[in-house]
Amino acid sequence: MTFKTTRxxxxxxxxxxxxxxxxxGSAFAQNTTATPAPQSGEAQQLDRIEVTGSRIxxxxxxxxxxxxxxxxxxxxxxxxxxxxxxxxxxTSAGSPAISRADALASGENVGxxxxxxxxxGAARTLVLVNGKRLGITTSGLQDLSQIPVSxxxxxxxxxxxxxxxxxxxxxxxxxxxxxxRNFDGAExxxxxxxxxQGDGFKQSYDVTLGATGDRASVTLSAEYTKEDPVFAxxxxxxxxxxxxxxxxxxxxxxxxxxxVWLGNVSPGGVFxxxxxxxxxxxxxxxxDPRNPANYHSLTPAERANANLEMMLQTGIERRSxxxxxxLNITDNVKATADIGYTNxxxxxxxxxxxxxxxxxxxxxxxxxxxxxxxxxxxxxRRLWEVPRRTRSELDTLxxxxxxxxxxxxxxxxxDWDIGYLSNRNTVNKYATGDAxxxxxxxxxxxxxxxxxxGRVECGTAANPSPYGSxxxxxQCIPFNPFLPYGxxxxxxxxxxxxxxxxxxxxxxxGLTTTTIYSANMGGSLFTLPAGDxxxxxxxxxxxxxxxxxxxxxxxxxxxxxxxxxxxxxxxSLNEAYVEFEVPVLADVAFAKELTFNVxxxxxxxxxxxxxxxSKFSMRWRPMxxxxxxxxxxxxxxxxxxxxxxxxxxxxxxxxxxxxxAGQPGAGGTxxxxxxxxxTYVQLGQANQPCTTTPCQTNFQFLSGSNPNLKPETATSxxxxxxxxxxxxxxxxxxxxxxxxxxxxxIVSDSVxxxxxxxxxxxISSRCAGVVRxxxxxxxxxxxxxxxxxGAIRTEGYDFGVMYRVPExxxxxxxxxxxxxxxxxxxxxADNNPDTQxxxxxxxxxYFRLRSNLGLTWEKGDFAVSYMARYYSGMxxxxxxxxAGLPTRWCNDFNHKDQFGNADPLNRVGSNTFHDLQASVKLxxxxxxxxxxxNITNHLGPIMFTTPNSDFPxxxxxxxxxxxxxxxxxxx
Numbered sequence: 001m002t003f004k005t006t007r008x009x010x011x012x013x014x015x016x017x018x019x020x021x022x023x024x025g026s027a028f029a030q031n032t033t034a035t036p037a038p039q040s041g042e043a044q045q046l047d048r049i050e051v052t053g054s055r056i057x058x059x060x061x062x063x064x065x066x067x068x069x070x071x072x073x074x075x076x077x078x079x080x081x082x083x084x085x086x087x088x089x090x091t092s093a094g095s096p097a098i099s100r101a102d103a104l105a106s107g108e109n110v111g112x113x114x115x116x117x118x119x120x121g122a123a124r125t126l127v128l129v130n131g132k133r134l135g136i137t138t139s140g141l142q143d144l145s146q147i148p149v150s151x152x153x154x155x156x157x158x159x160x161x162x163x164x165x166x167x168x169x170x171x172x173x174x175x176x177x178x179x180x181r182n183f184d185g186a187e188x189x190x191x192x193x194x195x196x197q198g199d200g201f202k203q204s205y206d207v208t209l210g211a212t213g214d215r216a217s218v219t220l221s222a223e224y225t226k227e228d229p230v231f232a233x234x235x236x237x238x239x240x241x242x243x244x245x246x247x248x249x250x251x252x253x254x255x256x257x258x259x260v261w262l263g264n265v266s267p268g269g270v271f272x273x274x275x276x277x278x279x280x281x282x283x284x285x286x287x288d289p290r291n292p293a294n295y296h297s298l299t300p301a302e303r304a305n306a307n308l309e310m311m312l313q314t315g316i317e318r319r320s321x322x323x324x325x326x327l328n329i330t331d332n333v334k335a336t337a338d339i340g341y342t343n344x345x346x347x348x349x350x351x352x353x354x355x356x357x358x359x360x361x362x363x364x365x366x367x368x369x370x371x372x373x374x375x376x377x378x379x380x381r382r383l384w385e386v387p388r389r390t391r392s393e394l395d396t397l398x399x400x401x402x403x404x405x406x407x408x409x410x411x412x413x414x415d416w417d418i419g420y421l422s423n424r425n426t427v428n429k430y431a432t433g434d435a436x437x438x439x440x441x442x443x444x445x446x447x448x449x450x451x452x453x454g455r456v457e458c459g460t461a462a463n464p465s466p467y468g469s470x471x472x473x474x475q476c477i478p479f480n481p482f483l484p485y486g487x488x489x490x491x492x493x494x495x496x497x498x499x500x501x502x503x504x505x506x507x508x509x510g511l512t513t514t515t516i517y518s519a520n521m522g523g524s525l526f527t528l529p530a531g532d533x534x535x536x537x538x539x540x541x542x543x544x545x546x547x548x549x550x551x552x553x554x555x556x557x558x559x560x561x562x563x564x565x566x567x568x569x570x571x572s573l574n575e576a577y578v579e580f581e582v583p584v585l586a587d588v589a590f591a592k593e594l595t596f597n598v599x600x601x602x603x604x605x606x607x608x609x610x611x612x613x614s615k616f617s618m619r620w621r622p623m624x625x626x627x628x629x630x631x632x633x634x635x636x637x638x639x640x641x642x643x644x645x646x647x648x649x650x651x652x653x654x655x656x657x658x659x660x661a662g663q664p665g666a667g668g669t670x671x672x673x674x675x676x677x678x679t680y681v682q683l684g685q686a687n688q689p690c691t692t693t694p695c696q697t698n699f700q701f702l703s704g705s706n707p708n709l710k711p712e713t714a715t716s717x718x719x720x721x722x723x724x725x726x727x728x729x730x731x732x733x734x735x736x737x738x739x740x741x742x743x744x745x746i747v748s749d750s751v752x753x754x755x756x757x758x759x760x761x762x763i764s765s766r767c768a769g770v771v772r773x774x775x776x777x778x779x780x781x782x783x784x785x786x787x788x789x790g791a792i793r794t795e796g797y798d799f800g801v802m803y804r805v806p807e808x809x810x811x812x813x814x815x816x817x818x819x820x821x822x823x824x825x826x827x828x829a830d831n832n833p834d835t836q837x838x839x840x841x842x843x844x845x846y847f848r849l850r851s852n853l854g855l856t857w858e859k860g861d862f863a864v865s866y867m868a869r870y871y872s873g874m875x876x877x878x879x880x881x882x883a884g885l886p887t888r889w890c891n892d893f894n895h896k897d898q899f900g901n902a903d904p905l906n907r908v909g910s911n912t913f914h915d916l917q918a919s920v921k922l923x924x925x926x927x928x929x930x931x932x933x934n935i936t937n938h939l940g941p942i943m944f945t946t947p948n949s950d951f952p953x954x955x956x957x958x959x960x961x962x963x964x965x966x967x968x969x970x971x
Contacts, residue, residue, distance in 0.1 A: 050131070050415075052156040052176040053165060054597070055536035056522050056581050057415045065617060065631055066718055066736040066798060068092075068818070070155040072180075077856070077865040077917055079933045079964045081191055081204045081225050083152070084113030084144040087175065088956065089869060091820035091852055092159050092798060094119030095845035095956050097141065100313045101949030103232075103350050106562060107649075108427060108510050108548045108642075111316070111346030111392035112143035117159065118740065118794055119825060119846055120172035124637055124712075126162070128176040130338060132400055133166075135423030135514045138546040138567050140169065140640035143425075146342040146396040148320035150189060150206035151221035153180045159738065159798065161633035161716035164599040164615035167540070167575055171635040171714045171742060179338065181324050183210030183219040186971035193964030196937060200230040200313060202964070218325040229315035229347060232307040235959060237942055238951040241305055243692060243888055244942040250888075252303035254686035255354035257384030257485035258282045259289065260298055262357070264364075264374035272374035280380075282484070289482035292370045304382040306351035312951060313959060315347040333405040340398040348390040352383035352433060353560045354685060355481065359437050365446035367456045368480035368491050380686055381481035383560075385493045386503050388433030395426045407523075412532075414523030421516040427548070429508040434561035436553065439471045439502050443479035449490075456480075456490040469500040477501045506553055506561065512546035512641075522579075530594070531583035538577055545570040546641040562650045562700070569645030573638075577601035593621040603636075607644065608710060611636050627722040635714035643746055643786055646705030653701050654694040655751040657682040657779065658759040664901045665759035670767065674759075676777045683778040692888055692944060694752070701782040703748055710788055714742040720798075730804035739795045744788040751784055753829045760899070763832060790828035793837070797821045811859030819851040836899075844947030844954050848872040861921035869913045874954070876945045878904045888944050908941040913958050919966075929966040937961040 050057050053065045070086065080086050087093060094116035098105050114122035127134040127142040134142040155177050162170040191204040206223035232238035242251030254260060261281045264272045274281040278297035287294040322340040329335055361376035362369050369377045404417035442458060442465070450457045450464070458465035458476035468475030477498045480491025488494065493502075522536030547568035553559040555566070579599035585591035600614040617631040658665030660682040665671045667678030684695040720736030757766035771781035798820050805813040825846050826837040840846040849872040856865045878890035892905040917931030940957040949955030 050522075052128075052131075052174060053158045053160065053162055054581075054599075055165060055520060055538065055577070055579050056534040056597075057536075065629070066159045066720055066734075066738070068157045068159065068800075070157075072153055075149065075152060075155070076966075076968075078867075079193065079915060079917060079931045079962065079966075081149065081193075081202055081227065082113055082145060083147050083149060083155070083177065084115060086149075087115045087144070087155070087157070089852065089867075090117075090157065091818050091850040092117055092157070092173075094121075095948045097122035099948045099955030100316075101951060101953070101955035101959075103310045103312070103314070103348060103950045105348075106390075107564075108137050108429075108508075108567075109139055109141050110348065110390070111145075111314070111344065111394065112137070112141060113145040114141050115144060115175055117157070117172040117175075118738075118796075119822075119840075120740065120742065120792065120794065123640065124169060124171040124742070126166055126168075126170040126174045128166070128174060129340075129398070130179055130400070131176060132419065132421050132518075133423075133514065133516065133542075135396065135398065135425050135512060136544065136546075136640070137425065137427075137512055138510070138548055138569075138640060138642040138646070140637075140642070143344075143394070143396075144175075145316070145318060145344050146320070146340070146394075146398070147177055148206065148221055148223035148318075148322055148340075148342070149204075150208055150223045151179045151219075151320075151322035151324075151340075153178045159736075160631055160718050161615070161635040161714060161740070163613040163635035163714075164601045164633060165577065165579065167542075167573075167601060167603055168636060168638040168711070171637055171712070171716070172740070179322060179324055180208065180210070180219050180221065181326065182212045182217050183208060184212050185210060188969045188971075190967045191964060193962050195230065195960040195962055197234055197960060199228065199234055200960075200962070201228045202226070202962070215328040216326060218323065221320075221322045223318070223320045225320075226317040227315060229311045229349070230313040230959065231349075232310045232312040232951060235312055237939060237953045238307055238312050239305075241307060242946065242952055243944055244952050246942075247692075247888060249300040249303060249305075250691055252300065252305045253354055253382065254280055254298060254303055254688050255356055255380040255382050256282060256298060256302055256304045257352070257382040258298070258302050259482040259484050260380035260686075261289075261295060261370055261482055262378035262380065264369075264371050264377050265361070266375035270375070272371065274370075283482060285484070286487065288489075289480065289484075290368060290370055295370070304351070304354070304384070306354075306382075307951065309349065309351035309384065309387045310950065311347075311349045317345045319343045329403075330405075332407075333403065336400075336402045336404065338398070338400040340396070342394070342396045344392075344394040344396075346392040346394075348392075350388045350433075352385065352387050353435060355381045355383050355435065355440070355560060356686065359435075359560065360441045360444060362481060363445045363447075365460065366444060367447040367449055367478065368444075368482060370482065379481045382485075383433070383435060383493065384485040386433050386499055388431070390429060390431040393428045393430070396424070398423045409523075412524045414521060416519075416521045418519045419516070421514070421518075423514040425510075425512045427508075427510040429506075431506040431508070431551075431561070432503055434506065434553075434559045435502045436471060436504055437558050437560060439476075440479065442471075442476050443498070443502060444481065447478040447491075469497045471501055471504075475501070504553070506551040506559065508548065508550050508554075510546070510548035512544070515543040517541045528583060530586035533583070534581040536577075536579045540575045541572070542575070543570070543572045544641065548642075548647075550647070562652075563702075564649045565647030567642050567646040567705070569641040571605060571607040571641070571644075573603055573605045575601060575603045590622045591620065592623055593619065595619050603638075605638060608639070611711060625724040625726050628720070629722070630719040631717065633716045635716060637712040637714075637746070639709040639711065639746060643705055643709050644707050646786075648702055648704040650700040650702050652696055652699070653751045653782075654696045655755065656693040656695070658755050659777070660690075660693075664897075664899070665755075668759060668762075670759045670762050670764075674767070674770075674772060674777075675774060676772070680777050683776060687776065687778065694945070697779065699778075699780045701751065701784065703783065704785045706786045709746055709786060710744060712742055712744050712746055712788070714740060716740045728803075729806055732800075732802045734798070734800040736798045737796075738798070739793075741791065741793040743791045745790055745792055746786060747789055749784045749787050749789060751782060754782070754784060755779075757829065757832075757835075761832075761834065763834075789830045790835070792828075793824065793826050794822065795824040797823070811857055814854075814856045816854040816856075817851070818854075819849065821849050822846065842873070842875045844874050844876060844943050844945060845956065847874070862919070864916070864918045866917075867915045869915070871911045871940075871957075873907060873909045874941075874943065875905045875907045876943060876947075878906050878944075889942075906944065908943070911938065911940045911957065913938055925970045927966075927968045931964055931966070933962045933964070934958040935961060 097114040158174040193202040210219040281295035283289040402419035520538035524532035550564040585594035615633040659671035659676040897903040919929035
């Protein structure tokens with residue numbers, strides 16, 4: 001028979017409509033195969049399909065694994081324009097890996113959309129497109145933004161480890177995006193939306209064209225999507241600083257856009273204090289900064305509130321094309337091709353750089369030095385006039401080619417396929433706003449007033465430098481860091497020529513390629529009394545190659561941007577797997593079905609060796625309507641190119657110093673040995689005392705890769721029950737328990753973990769890389785590279801209820817309630833036997849309970865859908881000062897950490913966001929919809945630990961109400 005079978009399409013359509021399977025955790029069809037057409041007089045066989053999480057073709061879509069499916073109708077009932085936003089609303093989804101509120105994030109991965117299941121990390125969730133891997137960055141992340149929503153038929157989410165089936169990275173689960181095939185006709189969609197404030201305008205336009213004949217089909221989807229940025233100054237929770245409006249000036253930096261004079265130092269090292277009493281002096285408004293008498297002490301209101309120049313939500317623009325085609329070469333052999341291209345552009349903006357004397361002093365020969373006779377001048381100056389902007393461009397080309405067919409051996413049918421996949425990601429990043437430190441040194445060097453030209457010029461009257469913005473030609477324009485933002489004058493940073501001289505455009509470039517050759521076969525070995533013994537086996541060869549090359553200025557450390565070196569490397573692997581499914585009992589007392597499944601996968605890597613991972617599962621149906629299921633799986637995650645061959649990078653980390661007054665290590669043995677007094681106050685930006693912690697350092701710390709890393713290993717266990725009571729038609733319940741433990745985790749050894757181990761847990765080996773200033777005691781240098789250190793363990797429950805109410809005269813009603821409860825999420829910082837597990841449940845991003853309640857109503861041409869998204873309450877630690885008093889809101893002063901130390905907490909209540917959409921089918925074969933996400937305009941609470949964002953607000957929450965309109969025209 002041919003592969004164009006209405007029986008198969010109808011079966012899949014019915015399965016998709018049965019959304020109860022989603023609640024029950026069952027999977028829908030992934031890749032379709034067909035059996036030969038029955039001859040006259042033969043019994044007709046059911047078409048068989050492949051289910052995510054198993055390679056064995058089957059007629060039954062139910063498996064022993066917890067799977068949830070989002071159908072195309074469910075996707076269209078939501079007001080989101082990206083795959084990642086849709087998946088982020090799953091109750092099992094963790095905090096976004098790089099949320100769009102992570103304005104300070106940098107590097108290759110910024111701008112992408114990633115999914116994290118169970119909070120186990122985006123690199124531990126495998127993403128497939130039509131059963132084949134999505135391309136990765138050098139960090140192993142898979143960018144969902146390259147998948148156009150218009151091309152999606154459904155999304156299957158396997159909430160279980162699947163390394164035995166798919167290999168590395170499938171520790172937390174698998175997301176399988178199934179694209180549209182066999183589409184006839186044409187369809188166009190328009191989406192327009194915006195926040196109440198009039199910002200963050202969202203627009204999406206797509207068209208899908210398809211034709212299906214007797215032997216061939218082709219489906220093309222093209223999509224354009226753009227979302228404008230949102231600025232932090234336009235939201236109450238982010239405009240005031242790092243602690244909200246109730247703590248004015250908190251987090252504002254003394255490195256001010258007004259310019260700060262700190263004093264002078266002579267060639268002999270003699271320091272002369274500035275003219276104001278505080279030592280942080282800024283010029284009086286409108287007065288000449290060359291006159292020392294024109295300065296006053298910097299007031300809190302004159303400090304820099306960086307949030308006023310930062311994006312709260314980055315802007316993004318996408319252009320995508322996806323083509324899926326099939327050709328029946330014979331009745332039993334089919335050629336397939338999926339080709340996709342995506343261009344993604346992401347915009348970031350953060351405040352102008354906090355420039356300071358660390359990059360050079362203002363020369364005693366500079367025309368702008370307030371006290372030249374005292375020597376070179378110390379200064380602070382936020383480069384406010386030139387915010388740091390980055391545009392990240394990603395081009396993805398994905399080509400998947402294959403042959404698939406069926407073979408008959410006696411009365412057994414075998415499905416086979418061979419495939420080739422090439423995925424190529426090309427990234428280019430363009431950045432402005434970081435100063436060329438070679439140019440700033442010259443601009444703050446000797447300068448003089450040239451009476452002939454009427455301007456200040458670089459050099460001296462006897463040896464002038466040519467005036468101009470072309471640094472490469474030897475030209476120079478002087479810079480006056482003491483002149484405030486907005487005040488005109490010689491050396492003003494508001495001068496476009498000076499900006500062009502100091503701020504070049506930087507360019508980072510990256511390229512990653514994934515190449516896969518695969519072959520699979522599956523069918524029935526023989527028949528037992530309970531049914532056919534199924535088997536699937538296959539081989540795969542995969543090659544990963546990647547590099548990311550920072551700009552030459554970053555590599556040389558000659559800009560105010562973070563230093564970084566090249567990441568480059570490659571590896572390959574060969575894999576083989578086998579899977580068996582054995583039916584043990586069928587249609588007997590207390591065993592309508594009892595089936596076992598076992599799978600193993602052998603992986604041989606070119607860079608670290610081999611590994612074998614297996615999986616065991618069982619499903620038992622004691623009677624119709626009741627199913628018990630369980631799995632045990634081994635998993636692993638191989639080190640990525642960035643893990644093994646990444647460059648060294650710098651960052652200004654935020655941390656809490658345990659030796660600071662009021663912290664657990666203050667006055668302790670280790671802190672005393674390091675020369676830190678018990679009265680020490682942690683210093684942050686501009687070497688000013690921290691008012692809250694974690695507090696951002698004034699010094700760059702370094703981190704990097706480790707070529708000796710080994711894979712992470714994991715074990716995952718699930719057990720669940722699915723119940724469809726016979727006496728209530730359309731009602732389904734599911735309850736699944738999960739337990740995952742990951743060992744030898746590949747982590748960036750955090751600053752806080754190192755300091756806690758060194759100064760609180762007295763692990764002396766952890767103190768080796770900590771460098772302190774012997775006078776101020778501030779930490780000036782640290783290295784925290786990658787390591788296989790510690791473990792993660794998590795446990796919880798997923799509960800689902802689906803009720804398809806029998807149709808009445810009032811219409812059709814559906815109820816879908818999905819909840820995820822986390823009973824445990826612990827991390828182990830290292831492998832030291834004295835180290836204790838640290839619990840995270842309840843802290844921002846690690847919600848105890850997430851729950852979604854969806855209600856839909858349909859009658860005739862009208863439909864309404866509603867969803868409530870619930871997040872349980874959160875808690876966070878509160879810092880205390882030397883007097884033991886909290887420096888921000890605390891409401892639980894009796895809490896103690898696991899070591900018995902006082903650990904006051906700030907606790908906040910739960911949050912619920914409500915979405916509503918109403919649609920109508922129009923007579924001319926069209927559908928129009930109006931809706932709102934977060935229709936009540938609910939906002940979450942201020943959170944001082946700035947979780948998953950650079951603002952005092954959880955980065956996974958809605959930032960306002962979005963109204964939208966949708967229109968679909970079918971032809």
